[in-house]
Amino acid sequence: MAETARQIADDLRARISDDLMPGDRLPGEPALVRDYGVAKETARRALTLLVDEGLAVRRRGSGTYVREFRPIPRVANKRLAKEGWGAGKSIWGADLGDREFTVTDLEVYESGAPRHIARLLELNEDELVIVRSRRYVVEGEPVQQAISYLPAKHVRDSPIAQPDPGEGGIYRRLADLGLEPVHFTEELRARMPSQEESTLLAVSAGTPVVDICRTAFTADGRPVEVNQMLLNAGVYVMRYHLDS
Structure with missing residues (x-):
């Protein structure tokens, strides 16, 4: 069953909390499409949720990264x-x-x-x-x-x-x-x-x-x-x- 954007964001949020370091690159849209069996737009929305929460930042032409700014x-x-x-x-x-x-x-x-x-x-x-x-x-x-x-x-x-x-x-x-x-x-x-x-x-x-x-x-x-x-x-x- 295809995961929703929010469910994917929840998984990525847990990885940010447990495994990833500030500045680490998050999986890109193609990887999320492959791993979760979702449409590209769903993968994009999942990453956007993390950006909107202040947990991640987008770098044009490079990808989405764990935010380095400390809360x-x-x-x-x-x-x-x-x-x-x-x-x-x-x-x-x-x-x-x-x-x-x-x-x-x-x-x-x-x-x-x-x-x-x-x-x-x-x-x-x-x-x-x-x-x-x-x-x-x-x-x-x-x-x-x-x-x-x-x-x-x-x-x-x-x-x-x-x-x-x-x-x-x-x-x-x-x-x-x-x-x-x-x-x-x-x-x-x-x-x-x-x-x-x-x-x-x-x-x-x-x-x-x-x-x-x-x-x-x-x-x-x-x-x-x-x-x-x-x-x-x-x-x-x-x-x-x-x-x-």
Whole structure:
């Protein structure tokens, strides 16, 4: 009986986990057609599934290979801990360790708040926000787009309104202003990206993104930042440390 594309992809995924190394070549379409008794289109779909999941990459004229990029573990509990940003460390250090990253397409400006952002920050319609938009690139691959919104009345005259807010980032600067974030909420959903988002994160047509909206609150419950993040689902692993 002919195998489906998903069944073939499952077999190849198991081989990637158990036997193959990053950079190893996966069986090509002719080999899959021969071994599984399927049509060439079915074999192509199986390989495409692995590419869309971020497990494999295609090299034009060469074949499909196990992806060499190591997944990024995103540990929300650890990256938001004050022991990190409070000591002047980058939140990204909690995710990447000694891996290199760069920030591109950085924009910092004052603007009116989108309606849903104004609602989350408990602002009136005419109140402005400082917007910090940036893209993160790890080992040459764009992995995340992030846009932070902060009430301009609190931060417009602080380093938060400058391209480089200093060690510890905007959370350390909020603490300097007496607006230390001590509680965070994150809402996460997976979805397919728009064409613009696919280009921004350089994801293949079938790869989903993870859409995260985080709100930071002070000890008295005042919202001081909303961060909208768009992650390439093919390069991230969501990890949580929870106590019973």
